[in-house]
Amino acid sequence: MQVALKEQVMWVTGGGQGLGRAIALEAARSGAKVAVTALHSEELNDVVDTIEKEGGEGLAIVGDVTVPEQMENAVRKIVDKWGKLTSVCVNAGINGTWAPVDEISFDEWKKTIDVNLNGSFLTVRYAVPEIRKAGGGSIAIISSVNGTRIFSNEGASAYASSKAGQLAFGQMLALELAPSKIRVNVICPGAFDTGIHEKTEKRDLDEIETPVEFPEGNIPLTHGEMGKPEQVGQLVVFLASDAAGHITGTPVWIDGAESLLQG
Secondary structure (H helix, E strand, O other), rough: OOOOOOOOOOEEOOOOOOHHHHHHHHHHOOOOOOEEEEOOOHHHHHHHHHHOOOOOEEEEEEEEOOOOOHHHHHHHHHHHHOOOOOOOOOOOOOOEEEEEOOOHHHHHHHHHHHHHHHHHHHHHHHHHHHHHHOEEEEEEEEEEOOOOOOOOOOOOHHHHHHHHHHHHHHHHHHHHHHHHOOEEEEEEEOOOOHHHHHHHEEEHHHHHHOOOOOOOOHHHHHHHOOOHHHHHHHHHHHOOOHHHHHOOEEEEEEOOOOHHOOO
């Protein structure tokens, strides 16, 4: 079911592929004007072309979420084009390096924290003044089941810490921004078919693995089948819509009960 986002302007970071792409397309199909930010123009242009072929309005902005000036510039471009910003999906993130804590380097740790947590801060930091000017709106932060319900992925200390930080950040902001009619919710996906796992660097995890046997099917709702990216997009659209007008400060796990089984 589509939920109308007519008159909304949404900004999706990490919008060139995977969950971000699906979120951008679902938002556009629901009536929002959508700006997408990522590191590479080719994938962004492809997303915007798809939006426009389907009759929507899109804007591609190349930017690095870890660079304050680039995030500030992205917001300026959005407002220059459409006059306002009403919704943000803080999606840009990396899995980073998964390794034993006494092997992971500080640079590897810092890169994950920079992109996932500092990038979330910078995105929100520059978006909030414009959402406030628009009279309120929605911020959805894409966290994870890791660091919020699941702690059995050995070696993912940097990733889980960044995702736990996003949850705390979102809940703090929900209270702080409530008087401005800005709702902040945190989405915690489980396993989705996006290809991000192939980009994760994993080292020496056998050395710290804790043997565990789960019941057959590690995603109970789908008998092990991963979720579809558009399902996260539909959730972001719902949280940005008037139908979610009284929902804020809420973590939403979208994982087919995976984290209840594996946490």
